[in-house]
Amino acid sequence: MENAIEVKGLAKYYSNFKAIEDVQFEVKKGEIFGFLGPSGSGKTTTIKILTGQLNATEGEAFVFGENVSVLKNPAARKRFGVLTDNSGLYGRLSIIENLQLYCKLYDLPNSKVGEALDFVNLKEAGKKKISTLSKGMMQRVNLARAILHEPELLFLDEPTSALDPVNTLHIYNGLRALNNRGTTIFLTTHDMQEADILCNRVAFLHKGKIQLLDKPGELKKQFADGTVTVELSNNEKVVIRKDSEGAEEMFQLMKENRVQTVHSNEPTLGDIFVKVTGGELV
Numbered sequence: 196m197e198n199a200i201e202v203k204g205l206a207k208y209y210s211n212f213k214a215i216e217d218v219q220f221e222v223k224k225g226e227i228f229g230f231l232g233p234s235g236s237g238k239t240t241t242i243k244i245l246t247g248q249l250n251a252t253e254g255e256a257f258v259f260g261e262n263v264s265v266l267k268n269p270a271a272r273k274r275f276g277v278l279t280d281n282s283g284l285y286g287r288l289s290i291i292e293n294l295q296l297y298c299k300l301y302d303l304p305n306s307k308v309g310e311a312l313d314f315v316n317l318k319e320a321g322k323k324k325i326s327t328l329s330k331g332m333m334q335r336v337n338l339a340r341a342i343l344h345e346p347e348l349l350f351l352d353e354p355t356s357a358l359d360p361v362n363t364l365h366i367y368n369g370l371r372a373l374n375n376r377g378t379t380i381f382l383t384t385h386d387m388q389e390a391d392i393l394c395n396r397v398a399f400l401h402k403g404k405i406q407l408l409d410k411p412g413e414l415k416k417q418f419a420d421g422t423v424t425v426e427l428s429n430n431e432k433v434v435i436r437k438d439s440e441g442a443e444e445m446f447q448l449m450k451e452n453r454v455q456t457v458h459s460n461e462p463t464l465g466d467i468f469v470k471v472t473g474g475e476l477v
């Protein structure tokens with residue numbers, strides 16, 4: 196499968212401080228790829244390099260086989276969508292007027308504005324001026340702008356950080372639909388649940404270095420502690436190992452008709468992250 200993104204030995208120093216170091220990964224075409232890490236781990240630095248907003252100190256990054264500097268070229272930019280916190284929207288204009296300007300820029304019909312507003316659940320608010328919007332609404336308008344032209348590759352920096360649970364779910368559904376229609380998505384988040392719900396593969400970033408990279412299901416298998424929790428008929432819970440000794444214990448409990456439920460003790464991505472880094476999620 197062709198790669199949408201390729202990153203080789205990427206590093207960024209701010210003076211002597213190494214924000215990211217030896218970052219290496221590939222994102223396949225059609226994937227939703229999660230770049231996970233706590234606050235200050237280097238997620239924004241990486242996505243800014245990948246979107247041509249920041250130059251790397253070392254290493255190389257490619258999108259669809261071309262150096263990321265291609266993103267500075269307006270014609271090439273039509274293939275990409277970028278959501279970051281710097282809005283580039285006009286405060287005095289309404290949401291619809293702002294999005295119509297982007298339609299002009301991308302040679303799109305104005306009908307795309309309605310679709311984009313549906314995507315972010317803002318159809319009712321289209322006439323509101325940008326300067327009057329809440330943080331969550333602003334984030335959704337920025338997202339609408341990023342997906343307006345259904346880009347081949349979409350970069351999202353913390354796309355749901357300011358959203359309530361209802362809008363978060365709405366956006367998740369929209370992103371899945373967009374991905375099903377062919378958009379590759381690179382997403383940074385510190386929300387491990389979000390990554391688990393959305394991503395085909397995830398990379399764990401800690402102190403500027405990738406610590407793990409795999410499918411969420413594979414990571415959970417790898418870090419499973421090999422036990423199940425059995426809830427007994429008296430509501431007591433016992434932890435049993437998934438080995439031959441545990442099988443005998445389970446057999447005995449079942450024979451005595453004492454088993455109410457059995458739960459596999461699978462770690463969450465958050466558990467795995469804390470285990471690997473010894474750190475805490477912020």
Ligand SMILES: Nc1ncnc2c1ncn2[C@@H]1O[C@H](COP(=O)(O)OP(=O)(O)OP(=O)(O)O)[C@@H](O)[C@H]1O
Nearest residue numbers: 209212214232233234235236237238239240241385
């Ligand atoms: N312009 C800058 N000058 C100096 N240091 C910087 C600059 N930008 C970022 N850093 C530092 O680089 C490190 C990584 O920052 P970055 O913004 O990439 O982290 P992040 O994972 O996106 O964090 P958050 O989730 O809080 O946005 C941090 O320690 C930050 O203080």
